[in-house]
Amino acid sequence: MNVERRLGPSPRERGCAGGGGCPDLFELADGNFAVIGAEATAALIGSLPADAGVGGNERIVVIPRELLVRAKAEIPDL
Secondary structure, X not given: OOEEEEXXXXXXXXXXXXXXOOOEEEEEOOOOEXXXXXXXXXXXXXXXXXXXXXXXXXXXXXXXXXXXXXXXXXXXXX
């Protein structure tokens, strides 16, 4: 697995000093996406729809709305 490119502005461009705690969004070489965000599985697991679940190797991650909205133009349609 390799990171192909960042989607949206860098943490520095968003005013984050770095060193952790700076959400980020990446497109991988295989076309999938990777997200750095705040782990929120325990806080959100009870509010998922009945047909959603979190596997043993999965976590719910929260990223700021501003990050996803600013990255929207760089996310391919398909």
